[in-house]
Amino acid sequence: MNKVDVFRALHRRRAPDDPLVLPGPWDAASARVFTQTGFPALATPSAGIAHSLGYEDGAVPADEMFAAVARVSRAVDVPVSADLEGGYGLAPKELVERLLETGAVGCNLEDSGGGVLKDPHQHAEWLAEVRHAAGAALLVNARVDVFAYGDGNPERAIERAALYVAAGADCVYPIGAPTGVLPLLRSGIQGPINVHGRLDGGGPIPAELGELGATRVTFGPGLLRWASLALEGMAGELMKRP
Template identity: 80%
Template sequence: MSKVDVFRALHLKRAQGDPLVLPGPWDAASARVFAEAGFPALATPSAGVAACLGYEDGATPADEMFAAVARIARAVDVPVSADVEGGYGLAPKELVERLLEAGAVGCNLEDSDGGVLKDAHAHAEFLAEVRSAAADRLFVNARVDTFVHGDGDPERAIERAALYRAAGADCVYPILAPAAVLPLLRSGIQGPLNMLARLDAEGPSPAALGELGATRVTFGPGLQRRATATLREIAAGLR
Protein backbone atom coordinates (compact mmCIF):
# COMPACT_ATOMS: atom_id res chain seq x y z
CA MET A 1 0.00 0.00 0.00
CA SER A 2 1.35 3.44 -0.96
CA LYS A 3 1.85 6.19 1.63
CA VAL A 4 -1.08 8.17 0.28
CA ASP A 5 -3.31 5.10 0.51
CA VAL A 6 -2.16 4.60 4.10
CA PHE A 7 -2.85 8.26 4.85
CA ARG A 8 -6.31 8.13 3.28
CA ALA A 9 -7.17 4.95 5.17
CA LEU A 10 -6.27 6.61 8.47
CA HIS A 11 -9.22 8.98 7.97
CA LEU A 12 -11.80 6.24 7.41
CA LYS A 13 -14.07 4.58 9.95
CA ARG A 14 -12.72 6.51 12.92
CA ALA A 15 -14.49 5.67 16.17
CA GLN A 16 -16.16 8.58 17.95
CA GLY A 17 -13.67 10.05 20.38
CA ASP A 18 -10.72 8.58 18.46
CA PRO A 19 -9.76 11.19 15.86
CA LEU A 20 -6.61 11.00 13.77
CA VAL A 21 -4.13 13.19 15.65
CA LEU A 22 -1.58 14.80 13.32
CA PRO A 23 1.28 16.71 14.98
CA GLY A 24 2.78 19.54 12.94
CA PRO A 25 6.56 19.29 12.44
CA TRP A 26 8.41 22.43 11.43
CA ASP A 27 11.72 20.78 10.51
CA ALA A 28 13.32 17.36 10.10
CA ALA A 29 14.30 17.06 13.77
CA SER A 30 10.78 17.71 15.07
CA ALA A 31 9.38 15.34 12.45
CA ARG A 32 11.62 12.55 13.74
CA VAL A 33 10.51 13.24 17.32
CA PHE A 34 6.83 12.88 16.39
CA ALA A 35 7.41 9.79 14.25
CA GLU A 36 9.48 8.13 16.97
CA ALA A 37 6.66 8.88 19.44
CA GLY A 38 4.43 6.63 17.34
CA PHE A 39 2.24 9.03 15.38
CA PRO A 40 1.16 7.33 12.12
CA ALA A 41 1.29 10.50 10.00
CA LEU A 42 2.26 14.17 10.21
CA ALA A 43 0.92 17.47 8.86
CA THR A 44 3.22 20.46 8.45
CA PRO A 45 1.96 23.89 9.59
CA SER A 46 2.83 26.73 7.23
CA ALA A 47 3.16 29.22 10.10
CA GLY A 48 5.45 26.91 12.06
CA VAL A 49 7.66 26.28 9.04
CA ALA A 50 7.71 30.02 8.30
CA ALA A 51 8.93 30.76 11.83
CA CYS A 52 11.63 28.11 11.51
CA LEU A 53 12.81 29.70 8.25
CA GLY A 54 12.73 33.23 9.63
CA TYR A 55 9.60 34.50 7.87
CA GLU A 56 6.29 35.91 9.02
CA ASP A 57 3.29 33.65 8.51
CA GLY A 58 2.26 33.86 4.87
CA ALA A 59 5.56 35.33 3.67
CA THR A 60 7.54 32.15 2.96
CA PRO A 61 8.67 31.92 -0.69
CA ALA A 62 7.23 28.87 -2.43
CA ASP A 63 10.65 27.35 -3.18
CA GLU A 64 11.66 27.51 0.47
CA MET A 65 8.36 26.02 1.65
CA PHE A 66 8.59 23.07 -0.74
CA ALA A 67 12.25 22.54 0.21
CA ALA A 68 11.28 22.49 3.90
CA VAL A 69 8.49 20.00 3.24
CA ALA A 70 10.92 17.81 1.29
CA ARG A 71 13.39 17.77 4.20
CA ILE A 72 10.63 16.78 6.60
CA ALA A 73 9.24 14.06 4.32
CA ARG A 74 12.74 12.60 3.77
CA ALA A 75 13.40 12.47 7.51
CA VAL A 76 10.56 10.07 8.37
CA ASP A 77 8.90 6.94 7.05
CA VAL A 78 5.34 8.00 7.90
CA PRO A 79 3.10 9.94 5.48
CA VAL A 80 3.46 13.73 5.53
CA SER A 81 0.80 16.20 4.45
CA ALA A 82 1.87 19.78 3.69
CA ASP A 83 0.18 23.09 4.40
CA VAL A 84 0.85 25.07 1.24
CA GLU A 85 -1.37 28.03 2.15
CA GLY A 86 -3.23 29.25 -0.95
CA GLY A 87 -1.00 27.42 -3.43
CA TYR A 88 1.48 30.29 -4.05
CA GLY A 89 -0.24 31.28 -7.28
CA LEU A 90 0.86 28.08 -8.99
CA ALA A 91 -1.29 26.43 -11.63
CA PRO A 92 -2.93 23.26 -10.27
CA LYS A 93 -0.74 20.91 -12.33
CA GLU A 94 2.48 22.58 -11.18
CA LEU A 95 1.28 22.71 -7.58
CA VAL A 96 0.58 18.98 -7.64
CA GLU A 97 3.95 18.25 -9.23
CA ARG A 98 5.79 20.33 -6.62
CA LEU A 99 3.99 18.55 -3.77
CA LEU A 100 4.73 15.11 -5.16
CA GLU A 101 8.37 16.01 -5.80
CA ALA A 102 8.63 17.08 -2.16
CA GLY A 103 7.31 13.71 -1.03
CA ALA A 104 4.00 14.97 0.36
CA VAL A 105 0.93 12.71 0.35
CA GLY A 106 -1.54 15.51 0.96
CA CYS A 107 -2.00 19.24 1.24
CA ASN A 108 -3.95 21.99 2.96
CA LEU A 109 -5.33 24.69 0.68
CA GLU A 110 -7.00 27.74 2.21
CA ASP A 111 -9.94 29.65 0.77
CA SER A 112 -8.85 33.17 1.67
CA ASP A 113 -6.27 35.57 0.31
CA GLY A 114 -4.83 38.49 2.23
CA GLY A 115 -7.41 38.06 4.97
CA VAL A 116 -10.36 38.07 2.56
CA LEU A 117 -12.48 35.05 1.70
CA LYS A 118 -12.22 33.92 -1.92
CA ASP A 119 -15.29 33.40 -4.05
CA ALA A 120 -16.35 29.91 -2.98
CA HIS A 121 -17.38 28.77 -6.45
CA ALA A 122 -14.11 29.94 -8.00
CA HIS A 123 -12.14 28.23 -5.24
CA ALA A 124 -14.13 25.03 -5.76
CA GLU A 125 -13.12 25.11 -9.42
CA PHE A 126 -9.48 25.47 -8.37
CA LEU A 127 -9.81 22.50 -6.02
CA ALA A 128 -11.43 20.45 -8.79
CA GLU A 129 -8.45 21.20 -11.04
CA VAL A 130 -6.04 20.19 -8.28
CA ARG A 131 -7.97 16.96 -7.77
CA SER A 132 -7.96 16.27 -11.51
CA ALA A 133 -4.20 16.83 -11.72
CA ALA A 134 -3.50 14.77 -8.61
CA ALA A 135 -5.99 11.95 -9.22
CA ASP A 136 -5.58 9.73 -6.14
CA ARG A 137 -1.96 10.71 -5.51
CA LEU A 138 -2.77 13.46 -2.97
CA PHE A 139 -5.20 13.80 -0.08
CA VAL A 140 -6.68 17.30 -0.36
CA ASN A 141 -7.72 19.07 2.84
CA ALA A 142 -9.78 22.16 1.97
CA ARG A 143 -9.49 24.86 4.62
CA VAL A 144 -12.66 26.85 5.25
CA ASP A 145 -11.81 30.30 6.63
CA THR A 146 -15.31 31.44 7.58
CA PHE A 147 -14.40 31.60 11.27
CA VAL A 148 -11.11 33.46 10.82
CA HIS A 149 -11.79 35.81 7.89
CA GLY A 150 -15.57 35.60 7.49
CA ASP A 151 -18.61 36.28 9.62
CA GLY A 152 -18.35 33.07 11.65
CA ASP A 153 -21.71 31.76 10.48
CA PRO A 154 -21.64 27.94 10.67
CA GLU A 155 -24.19 27.65 7.87
CA ARG A 156 -21.91 29.60 5.54
CA ALA A 157 -19.05 27.30 6.49
CA ILE A 158 -21.22 24.28 5.71
CA GLU A 159 -22.16 25.75 2.32
CA ARG A 160 -18.53 26.35 1.41
CA ALA A 161 -17.55 22.91 2.64
CA ALA A 162 -20.24 21.29 0.47
CA LEU A 163 -18.87 23.03 -2.62
CA TYR A 164 -15.34 21.89 -1.84
CA ARG A 165 -16.37 18.31 -1.18
CA ALA A 166 -18.30 18.25 -4.45
CA ALA A 167 -15.14 19.51 -6.16
CA GLY A 168 -13.22 16.50 -4.87
CA ALA A 169 -11.71 17.63 -1.57
CA ASP A 170 -11.07 14.62 0.67
CA CYS A 171 -11.48 16.55 3.92
CA VAL A 172 -12.58 20.00 5.06
CA TYR A 173 -10.99 22.16 7.73
CA PRO A 174 -13.09 24.96 9.28
CA ILE A 175 -10.11 26.52 11.03
CA LEU A 176 -10.79 28.26 14.37
CA ALA A 177 -14.37 27.00 14.46
CA PRO A 178 -15.53 27.05 18.11
CA ALA A 179 -15.98 23.62 19.63
CA ALA A 180 -19.57 24.57 20.46
CA VAL A 181 -20.52 24.58 16.76
CA LEU A 182 -18.71 21.35 15.92
CA PRO A 183 -21.81 19.15 16.27
CA LEU A 184 -23.66 21.44 13.83
CA LEU A 185 -20.74 21.35 11.40
CA ARG A 186 -20.55 17.57 11.71
CA SER A 187 -24.25 17.19 10.93
CA GLY A 188 -23.97 19.38 7.84
CA ILE A 189 -20.60 18.33 6.39
CA GLN A 190 -20.08 15.05 4.60
CA GLY A 191 -16.81 13.17 4.94
CA PRO A 192 -13.74 13.75 7.11
CA LEU A 193 -13.67 16.89 9.24
CA ASN A 194 -10.44 18.50 10.50
CA MET A 195 -10.47 20.57 13.68
CA LEU A 196 -7.74 22.70 15.27
CA ALA A 197 -6.76 21.82 18.83
CA ARG A 198 -5.31 24.35 21.24
CA LEU A 199 -2.54 23.32 23.60
CA ASP A 200 -3.69 25.43 26.55
CA ALA A 201 -6.00 24.28 29.30
CA GLU A 202 -8.94 26.19 27.83
CA GLY A 203 -9.19 24.18 24.63
CA PRO A 204 -10.88 20.79 24.30
CA SER A 205 -8.55 17.81 24.05
CA PRO A 206 -8.23 15.93 20.75
CA ALA A 207 -10.38 13.14 22.20
CA ALA A 208 -13.06 15.66 23.21
CA LEU A 209 -13.03 17.14 19.70
CA GLY A 210 -13.44 13.60 18.39
CA GLU A 211 -16.45 13.08 20.61
CA LEU A 212 -17.98 16.23 19.12
CA GLY A 213 -17.44 15.01 15.58
CA ALA A 214 -13.87 15.71 14.47
CA THR A 215 -12.33 13.06 12.22
CA ARG A 216 -8.84 14.44 12.57
CA VAL A 217 -7.11 16.98 14.77
CA THR A 218 -4.21 19.27 13.92
CA PHE A 219 -2.44 21.96 15.93
CA GLY A 220 -1.40 24.63 13.46
CA PRO A 221 1.84 26.26 14.68
CA GLY A 222 0.96 25.48 18.30
CA LEU A 223 3.62 22.84 18.83
CA GLN A 224 6.35 24.95 17.29
CA ARG A 225 5.34 27.90 19.46
CA ARG A 226 5.28 25.71 22.57
CA ALA A 227 8.76 24.42 21.74
CA THR A 228 10.00 27.99 21.22
CA ALA A 229 8.54 29.05 24.58
CA THR A 230 10.30 26.13 26.28
CA LEU A 231 13.58 27.02 24.59
CA ARG A 232 13.13 30.64 25.72
CA GLU A 233 12.83 29.42 29.33
CA ILE A 234 15.95 27.28 28.94
CA ALA A 235 17.83 30.22 27.46
CA ALA A 236 16.76 32.48 30.32
CA GLY A 237 17.97 29.86 32.79
CA LEU A 238 21.36 29.72 31.12
CA ARG A 239 21.84 33.41 31.87
Protein backbone atom coordinates (compact mmCIF):
# COMPACT_ATOMS: atom_id res chain seq x y z
CA MET A 1 0.00 0.00 0.00
CA ASN A 2 1.09 3.57 -0.58
CA LYS A 3 1.32 5.99 2.35
CA VAL A 4 -2.15 7.48 2.06
CA ASP A 5 -3.69 4.02 1.96
CA VAL A 6 -1.67 3.04 5.02
CA PHE A 7 -2.83 6.21 6.76
CA ARG A 8 -6.48 5.52 5.95
CA ALA A 9 -6.15 1.95 7.17
CA LEU A 10 -4.79 3.18 10.50
CA HIS A 11 -8.10 4.99 11.08
CA ARG A 12 -10.28 1.92 10.49
CA ARG A 13 -11.63 -0.71 12.87
CA ARG A 14 -9.78 0.54 15.90
CA ALA A 15 -10.63 -0.93 19.29
CA PRO A 16 -12.30 1.59 21.63
CA ASP A 17 -9.28 1.63 23.95
CA ASP A 18 -6.75 1.86 21.10
CA PRO A 19 -7.08 5.19 19.25
CA LEU A 20 -4.46 6.17 16.70
CA VAL A 21 -1.91 8.31 18.54
CA LEU A 22 -0.22 10.85 16.28
CA PRO A 23 2.76 12.70 17.80
CA GLY A 24 3.39 16.20 16.47
CA PRO A 25 6.95 16.69 15.16
CA TRP A 26 8.20 20.23 14.66
CA ASP A 27 11.31 19.33 12.65
CA ALA A 28 13.11 16.39 11.06
CA ALA A 29 14.97 15.42 14.25
CA SER A 30 11.81 15.16 16.36
CA ALA A 31 10.07 13.26 13.55
CA ARG A 32 12.84 10.66 13.54
CA VAL A 33 12.61 10.27 17.31
CA PHE A 34 8.89 9.57 17.15
CA THR A 35 9.17 7.04 14.35
CA GLN A 36 12.15 5.29 15.94
CA THR A 37 10.00 4.91 19.04
CA GLY A 38 7.46 3.05 16.93
CA PHE A 39 4.66 5.48 16.05
CA PRO A 40 3.13 4.49 12.70
CA ALA A 41 2.22 8.01 11.52
CA LEU A 42 2.78 11.66 12.45
CA ALA A 43 0.79 14.91 12.41
CA THR A 44 2.70 18.19 12.31
CA PRO A 45 1.29 20.94 14.56
CA SER A 46 1.13 24.43 13.06
CA ALA A 47 1.85 26.04 16.44
CA GLY A 48 4.78 23.73 17.09
CA ILE A 49 6.34 24.51 13.72
CA ALA A 50 5.66 28.21 14.22
CA HIS A 51 7.49 28.24 17.54
CA SER A 52 10.39 26.21 16.14
CA LEU A 53 10.78 28.78 13.34
CA GLY A 54 10.54 31.81 15.61
CA TYR A 55 6.97 32.84 14.75
CA GLU A 56 3.83 33.28 16.77
CA ASP A 57 1.12 30.71 16.15
CA GLY A 58 -0.70 31.56 12.95
CA ALA A 59 2.03 33.84 11.62
CA VAL A 60 4.13 31.39 9.58
CA PRO A 61 4.23 32.29 5.87
CA ALA A 62 2.84 29.54 3.66
CA ASP A 63 6.19 28.94 1.94
CA GLU A 64 7.92 28.31 5.25
CA MET A 65 5.18 26.02 6.51
CA PHE A 66 5.27 23.87 3.37
CA ALA A 67 9.08 23.75 3.57
CA ALA A 68 8.93 22.62 7.20
CA VAL A 69 6.40 19.90 6.38
CA ALA A 70 8.61 18.75 3.51
CA ARG A 71 11.60 18.39 5.85
CA VAL A 72 9.55 16.24 8.22
CA SER A 73 8.19 14.09 5.37
CA ARG A 74 11.67 13.54 3.90
CA ALA A 75 13.05 12.46 7.26
CA VAL A 76 10.68 9.52 7.85
CA ASP A 77 9.08 6.61 6.03
CA VAL A 78 5.69 6.77 7.76
CA PRO A 79 2.62 8.78 6.67
CA VAL A 80 2.67 12.46 7.64
CA SER A 81 -0.34 14.73 8.03
CA ALA A 82 0.16 18.50 8.07
CA ASP A 83 -1.72 21.18 9.97
CA LEU A 84 -2.37 23.83 7.32
CA GLU A 85 -4.44 26.12 9.56
CA GLY A 86 -7.04 27.87 7.39
CA GLY A 87 -5.32 27.13 4.09
CA TYR A 88 -3.30 30.39 3.81
CA GLY A 89 -5.78 31.93 1.41
CA LEU A 90 -4.76 29.54 -1.35
CA ALA A 91 -7.20 28.16 -3.87
CA PRO A 92 -8.00 24.50 -3.14
CA LYS A 93 -6.15 23.21 -6.19
CA GLU A 94 -2.95 25.11 -5.33
CA LEU A 95 -3.22 24.14 -1.67
CA VAL A 96 -3.47 20.47 -2.55
CA GLU A 97 -0.69 20.60 -5.13
CA ARG A 98 1.70 22.32 -2.76
CA LEU A 99 0.92 19.93 0.06
CA LEU A 100 1.39 16.84 -2.09
CA GLU A 101 4.77 18.22 -3.21
CA THR A 102 5.91 18.05 0.45
CA GLY A 103 5.27 14.31 0.60
CA ALA A 104 2.48 14.62 3.19
CA VAL A 105 -0.63 12.48 2.75
CA GLY A 106 -3.01 14.22 5.13
CA CYS A 107 -4.01 17.69 6.25
CA ASN A 108 -5.80 19.48 9.05
CA LEU A 109 -7.98 22.42 7.96
CA GLU A 110 -9.69 24.85 10.36
CA ASP A 111 -13.19 26.31 10.09
CA SER A 112 -12.24 29.60 11.71
CA GLY A 113 -10.01 32.55 10.90
CA GLY A 114 -8.67 35.17 13.27
CA GLY A 115 -10.63 33.61 16.12
CA VAL A 116 -13.95 33.88 14.26
CA LEU A 117 -15.97 30.92 13.00
CA LYS A 118 -16.46 30.71 9.25
CA ASP A 119 -19.87 30.21 7.70
CA PRO A 120 -20.21 26.41 7.83
CA HIS A 121 -21.92 26.07 4.46
CA GLN A 122 -19.29 28.16 2.67
CA HIS A 123 -16.55 26.25 4.46
CA ALA A 124 -18.12 22.96 3.44
CA GLU A 125 -18.13 24.10 -0.18
CA TRP A 126 -14.44 24.97 0.11
CA LEU A 127 -13.70 21.57 1.66
CA ALA A 128 -15.54 19.90 -1.21
CA GLU A 129 -13.23 21.71 -3.64
CA VAL A 130 -10.22 20.50 -1.64
CA ARG A 131 -11.60 16.97 -1.78
CA HIS A 132 -12.16 17.21 -5.54
CA ALA A 133 -8.64 18.53 -6.11
CA ALA A 134 -7.06 15.88 -3.90
CA GLY A 135 -9.08 12.88 -5.00
CA ALA A 136 -7.93 9.95 -2.86
CA ALA A 137 -4.41 11.35 -2.42
CA LEU A 138 -5.08 13.07 0.92
CA LEU A 139 -6.82 12.23 4.17
CA VAL A 140 -8.64 15.43 5.15
CA ASN A 141 -9.16 16.22 8.84
CA ALA A 142 -11.74 19.01 9.19
CA ARG A 143 -11.32 20.98 12.39
CA VAL A 144 -14.53 22.14 14.09
CA ASP A 145 -13.88 25.23 16.20
CA VAL A 146 -17.23 25.57 17.99
CA PHE A 147 -15.60 24.87 21.36
CA ALA A 148 -12.61 27.10 20.67
CA TYR A 149 -14.32 30.16 19.20
CA GLY A 150 -18.06 29.49 19.22
CA ASP A 151 -20.71 28.98 21.87
CA GLY A 152 -19.51 25.49 22.80
CA ASN A 153 -22.84 23.89 21.89
CA PRO A 154 -22.24 20.22 20.99
CA GLU A 155 -25.23 20.25 18.64
CA ARG A 156 -23.64 23.05 16.60
CA ALA A 157 -20.43 21.01 16.43
CA ILE A 158 -22.34 17.95 15.21
CA GLU A 159 -24.13 20.05 12.57
CA ARG A 160 -20.85 21.44 11.25
CA ALA A 161 -19.24 18.02 11.30
CA ALA A 162 -22.11 16.59 9.23
CA LEU A 163 -21.63 19.28 6.58
CA TYR A 164 -17.89 18.66 6.42
CA VAL A 165 -18.24 14.88 6.21
CA ALA A 166 -20.79 15.31 3.42
CA ALA A 167 -18.26 17.56 1.66
CA GLY A 168 -15.69 14.78 1.73
CA ALA A 169 -13.80 15.17 5.00
CA ASP A 170 -12.37 11.85 6.20
CA CYS A 171 -12.15 12.84 9.86
CA VAL A 172 -13.40 15.71 12.02
CA TYR A 173 -11.62 17.46 14.87
CA PRO A 174 -13.83 19.20 17.48
CA ILE A 175 -10.86 20.88 19.11
CA GLY A 176 -11.34 21.91 22.72
CA ALA A 177 -14.38 19.71 23.24
CA PRO A 178 -14.84 18.95 26.95
CA THR A 179 -14.24 15.32 27.80
CA GLY A 180 -17.80 14.97 29.05
CA VAL A 181 -19.34 15.69 25.63
CA LEU A 182 -17.19 13.23 23.66
CA PRO A 183 -19.75 10.40 23.90
CA LEU A 184 -22.45 12.76 22.56
CA LEU A 185 -20.19 13.83 19.70
CA ARG A 186 -19.36 10.19 18.97
CA SER A 187 -23.03 9.30 18.74
CA GLY A 188 -23.79 12.21 16.41
CA ILE A 189 -20.78 12.26 14.08
CA GLN A 190 -20.18 9.80 11.27
CA GLY A 191 -16.64 8.61 10.75
CA PRO A 192 -13.39 9.12 12.65
CA ILE A 193 -13.05 11.79 15.33
CA ASN A 194 -9.77 13.50 16.26
CA VAL A 195 -9.42 14.54 19.91
CA HIS A 196 -6.77 16.75 21.49
CA GLY A 197 -4.75 14.95 24.16
CA ARG A 198 -3.00 16.48 27.14
CA LEU A 199 0.48 15.72 28.41
CA ASP A 200 0.34 17.42 31.81
CA GLY A 201 -1.49 14.67 33.65
CA GLY A 202 -4.60 16.83 33.84
CA GLY A 203 -6.74 14.79 31.46
CA PRO A 204 -7.52 11.29 30.22
CA ILE A 205 -4.81 9.20 28.62
CA PRO A 206 -5.31 8.23 24.94
CA ALA A 207 -6.87 4.85 25.79
CA GLU A 208 -9.48 6.60 27.92
CA LEU A 209 -10.13 9.15 25.17
CA GLY A 210 -10.67 6.25 22.80
CA GLU A 211 -13.24 4.73 25.12
CA LEU A 212 -15.04 8.10 25.15
CA GLY A 213 -15.18 8.25 21.35
CA ALA A 214 -11.80 9.33 19.94
CA THR A 215 -10.57 7.56 16.82
CA ARG A 216 -7.27 9.38 16.91
CA VAL A 217 -5.43 11.62 19.36
CA THR A 218 -3.12 14.54 18.58
CA PHE A 219 -1.29 16.92 20.90
CA GLY A 220 -0.80 20.19 19.02
CA PRO A 221 2.42 21.85 20.17
CA GLY A 222 2.33 19.98 23.48
CA LEU A 223 5.29 17.72 22.73
CA LEU A 224 7.44 20.69 21.70
CA ARG A 225 6.57 22.41 24.98
CA TRP A 226 7.39 19.24 26.87
CA ALA A 227 10.74 18.96 25.10
CA SER A 228 11.44 22.63 25.82
CA LEU A 229 10.92 22.04 29.53
CA ALA A 230 13.39 19.14 29.42
CA LEU A 231 15.89 21.33 27.56
CA GLU A 232 15.39 24.10 30.09
CA GLY A 233 16.30 21.67 32.86
CA MET A 234 19.44 20.55 31.03
CA ALA A 235 20.44 24.15 30.36
CA GLY A 236 20.02 24.92 34.05
CA GLU A 237 22.34 22.05 34.92
CA LEU A 238 24.94 23.36 32.47
CA MET A 239 24.82 26.77 34.13
CA LYS A 240 25.66 25.18 37.48
CA ARG A 241 28.85 23.62 36.17
CA PRO A 242 32.18 25.43 36.70
